[in-house]
Amino acid sequence: MKKTTVFVILIFICIQISFADKFVRERVSAKKVEKNVEKLEKTIRWHRNFDELKAEAKKKNKMVFWMQLVGDLNGGL
Amino acid sequence: MRAVTFSDKKVSQILRRNFVCGWDNISESKSYAGKSNSHMPSNSAVTVSNCSGHHNVQMFFMTPDAHIVNCLPGFWDVKSFLMEVQLASKLNKLYKSTRSIVKRNDKFLDIHLEFAFFNHKSLSGKSQLQKFDEMNLNRREETDFQRMDGFVSSGFKTADQVVHERMAERPFLKYEEFDVPSFIDMGRKKYSYDFGLSSQKGKRTEKSGKR
Incomplete structure (x- = not known):
């Protein structure tokens, strides 16, 4: 049981490392973009x-x- | 940038505290300005790899008397952007140092090349060229993106490496003297996308699949 847990943790760490600096495409919702642009100006x-x-x-x-x-930073880009 | 990187707390804090910031719309004034679909703040957005949109955004870090220490074309993610800001601050300190101009410029070159080499591991995964840019560069007879091992070509460098190699050749240039068109030449100038936009904006325009 202990060995299995350690193995799973090691696999998890390896996966984390391999994905650490890779580009992952993320979508930002329209609501969040609007809020962020507003915040940026303030x-x-x-x-x-x-x-x-x-x-x-x-x-x-x-x-x-x-x-x-x-x-424009606060308009159409 | 405005949707992701600039809204990061650490990024906005650093920009506010350590820099005097400004922006300009270059769509009408500069021949090298790119062309793509208009994206409003009311549209959703997607993140892209570092340097994507090199003709649409150029960010300059300068000394207080406007000598360029670093230039980032296109989009940059938070972690990479912060690393680049740190580099710019280091170069600003170098500019203020009492070294001779020759020694200062030599150090400028070293710092940029070291950065390209040692930070490459953490930046390269996020700085892969977009396919259409890679295809465009592939068609050229010569490009500094081509990595050569002796006389044998061994693929393309990543955009972050090329940015710093190009910067290394431009020590402390004044903003007015900086050759932006050649610096940001990393592939196609014009493309369209449908990031968060529906309808015709992202329609394919050519049979060849160019967008």
């Missing part, structure tokens, strides 16, 4: 002007994160 202040962004980054001595998108 939690992070997003600049739309690159020069203003640069000026603020320099002033605050913070790194810049700039994203180029085909579409």
Whole structure:
């Protein structure tokens, strides 16, 4: 009994490891996407002007994160 | 990105605390901007492998005076994205260091190549090329995606490796000087999908099966 349990646990760990870093396609519901986009706008202040962004980054001595998108972050992408 | 990665608590916290963030819609302004179906926040979404949608999204990590230390094309999952942010912070520290420009640039190259080599195991499973991109690259006479063992071709590298190999050649470039079109060239520019969309949006457009 003990051996079987150990064996099952080992198999389980092996499966976990083999799937650990593989890409798994996940579906995100429309409701969740909407909620996440809303949250994203509230939690992070997003600049739309690159020069203003640069000026603020320099002033605050913070790194810049700039994203180029085909579409709008809060709209159609 | 907005549906999954950016909504992760750790990711949004890091972006808020350590970065000044911004975005721009490039669909009309840049010739390299991709074309695909419009996806609204009211549509469901599916995750894709790292670098998918390379012509539709480009994320730049820069020093406070806008020198690029890392660039991620397309979608990136939470774990991979956090690893890349960490790398960007390390490179920002290097930029601020008192080393000579030559030594700094050498170190920049080393760090990116080391990252491509040592982090490959944990990123590669999530950074496989999409089939249509692989087919597109396969048709080319030459591509840096081709892995060569001596003179023998041994398959394709994963997208994360190529991103860092390409970054290694571009030490601390200014945003205005960064050659985005060649950096994000990882296969097809135009494709359509039906991620969460019903009806005609995901219809096959050609008999050959191109979507």
